[in-house]
Amino acid sequence: MHTFGYRANALLTFAVTALAFICAIASFSDKFSNQNPSAEIQILNINRFQKKSHGNDEVSLTLDIAADLQSLFTWNTKQVFVFIAAEYETPKNALNQVSLWDAIIPTKEHAKFRIQTSNKYRFIDQGHNLRGKDFNLTLHWHVMPKTGKMFADKIVMSGYSLPDAYR
Amino acid sequence: MDFIGETIDSIKSIKIRQLLTQAITLGLIVTSALMIWKALICITGSESPVVVVLSESMEPGFQRGDILFLQMTKEPIRAGEIVVFSIDGREIPIVHRAIKVHERGDTKEVDVLTKGDNNDIDDIGLYAEGQLWLNRQHIMGRAVGFLPYVGWVTIIMTEKPFIKYILIGALGLLVLTSKD
Structure with missing residues (x-):
């Protein structure tokens, strides 16, 4: 024994x-943990707005992103993945989510930031529906823990729109 | 040395009834492991509810050797979720994040583009030739939670098979020689 x-x-x-x-x-x-993140996004400029040769609209824009995600960090947080997606509806698709920018925040010290950036991923529609289109910019975050369950949430910001003509 | 001597002695003293009991015990262990696995498949709805991370494409979030728990529900795929997908002609499934989602209004069919957090470019290059989007049938599940390091056991065992045989042999011996 x-x-x-x-x-x-x-x-x-x-x-x-x-x-x-x-x-x-x-x-x-x-x-x-008590979470109260905040964010503010402005579109500074539409750099390019074209219909590509394959028939899909493409936009290039410059964003001003200010966010405070410090309250997401707990002792079990390994990193926070944050991204901004343009979300809109078209006759073809009930939902389009196009990621424009993302970042990995490794520590609480980096969780309050303000940057100006053009879109990191191409903003291309499935079709040519973007002229005069109203869309939301949504700040999503995914918290990756040191161990255990991952969780995610978002802040939806509405009232953005694209110009009526290509440029 | 005592330990080895005792082990050999106890193997010698095995009687037929004892042998049968032990065989049944061993069978129970194997079948209950199988039952747990199959139950997990039913609960999570994913063909492989637990996967081990093999690549570095999602670092620093997921490292090589981490274990991921997958779930496959009817809920629609949304941007930002970490999905596990398989590509025709590729054996090993890939765990990457969805960065673009286009969902049809009527059929709810979905086009998804993925990218590894640690990769500079999106995954179109990884997809089958001519494939631009992932569809529902490619997606095996989404990651809901994870445990660090535990998966190293399987990585070591697949890369160095003799360790696996030693381990199985030792466990078998332990079961056979136990007197309970």
Whole structure:
């Protein structure tokens, strides 16, 4: 009953169980954090707005992004992935989500930022429906924990629109 | 040395009834592991509810050796979600983030473009030739949670098979020689 094998086995089982329990508690503790992130996005300029040769509209724009995501960070946060998506509706598609810019925020110190940037990913429609189009800019964030459940949320900002003519 | 001696002694003293009990115990262990796996498939709706990260394309979020828990629900795919997809002609599924989503109004069919957080460019180059978008049938699940490091066990066992055989052998011996 008290061989080396048994003792090693018991120790290993207990260690793994304890570790799993701690991980579960760490993940659960994220639920009690108080989150109040804020964001503000402005379109500074429409750099280009064209119908491409394959018939799809493409826009290039410059954004001014200010956000404060510091409250998302807890002791179980490994990183926060943040991105801005243009979201709109067209006759063909009930939902279009086009990611324009994203970033990985590694620490709380970097979570309050303001940048001016042109879109990192190409803003191309499936079709040519972008002239005069009203759209939302949504700031999404995905919190990656050190261990456990990932969670995500967003701030939707509406009232943006594209010009009526190509330029 | 005592340990080895005792082990050999206990193998010698095995009787037929004991042997049968142990075979049944071993069978129970194997079948319950299988039951847990199949139950997970049913609950999560994903063909492979647990996957190990093999590449560095999602660093620093997911590192090589992390374990991901997948879920496949009827909920629509949205930008930002980390999806696991398989491409025709590629054996190993890929875990990347959706950056563009176009969803049809009537049929709810969906076109998704993915990208690894650590990659500079999107995944069109990884897709099958001529494929521009992922559709629903390519997507095996979305990542909902993860455990760091645990997957290293499987990585080591696939890369160094003899460790796997030693481990299986040792476990088998332990089950056979246990007197409970």
